[in-house]
Amino acid sequence: NAGVTQTPKFRILKIGQSMTLQCTQDMNHNYMYWYRQDPGMGLKLIYYSVGAGITDKGEVPNGYNVSRSTTEDFPLRLELAAPSQTSVYFCASSSWTSFHEQFFGPGTRLTVL
Amino acid sequence: AQSVTQLDSQVPVFEEAPVELRCNYSSSVSVYLFWYVQYPNQGLQLLLKYLSGSTLVKGINGFEAEFNKSQTSFHLRKPSVHISDTAEYFCAVRPGDGSRLTFGEGTQLTVNP
Numbered sequence: 609n610a611g612v613t614q615t616p617k618f619r620i621l622k623i624g625q626s627m628t629l630q631c632t633q634d635m636n637h638n639y640m641y642w643y644r645q646d647p648g649m650g651l652k653l654i655y656y657s658v659g660a661g662i663t664d665k666g667e668v669p670n671g672y673n674v675s676r677s678t679t680e681d682f683p684l685r686l687e688l689a690a691p692s693q694t695s696v697y698f699c700a701s702s703s704w705t706s707f708h709e710q711f712f713g714p715g716t717r718l719t720v721l
Numbered sequence: 722a723q724s725v726t727q728l729d730s731q732v733p734v735f736e737e738a739p740v741e742l743r744c745n746y747s748s749s750v751s752v753y754l755f756w757y758v759q760y761p762n763q764g765l766q767l768l769l770k771y772l773s774g775s776t777l778v779k780g781i782n783g784f785e786a787e788f789n790k791s792q793t794s795f796h797l798r799k800p801s802v803h804i805s806d807t808a809e810y811f812c813a814v815r816p817g818d819g820s821r822l823t824f825g826e827g828t829q830l831t832v833n834p
Contacts, residue, residue: 612764639820641821648730648826648827649826650811650824650825650826650827651765651811651824653821653822656820656821658820666821698764698765700765702820704820707753707770707772708753708815708820708822709755709767709770710765710767710822711767712757712764712765712766713764714763714764715762715763715764
């Protein structure tokens, strides 16, 4: 049971480039989440999904897109990278059967220069 | 909507001393409460959670927390800390009828020899 896996671990982008952060979970959780973590700011929810084919915006969705074609995968897309998107990104998943205790991936550290 | 306030951004303590990390929340509905720990360069992992029942909750690594509904607090405690407890600690709240967590801004616990 790998839990929640994220790739890549690190990435440097130039302004205006695009990329996709990958997230996969093998716990058959219906709910998945993307957060960004900035120093001293805690975690802010970008997007979340309550099941395959269903996504919704969180607190800070601007500049990001998501899709959920399968239960396991929840990729996060940055279309036109900006320095303000320099952050650490965490994917998480949960299930109502465990009272939505969220399980986190190891994170992706993204720098936009 | 919910909000979480962690009253101390940094808490330095000496090894084997007791520690308390403070967390207050606000919510107009019943909530579930969580404490997560983040070791350097890692994702978040659950330390403990309050769902219902006894207001004193025990978690991993000797930590415990007490839910105080009248004071809307969920403070985390450990009677004797170790160097290995050095990490960032996040308090989080979830409404009883939803899946989304709201995180506090985090408390950096540093245990010195």
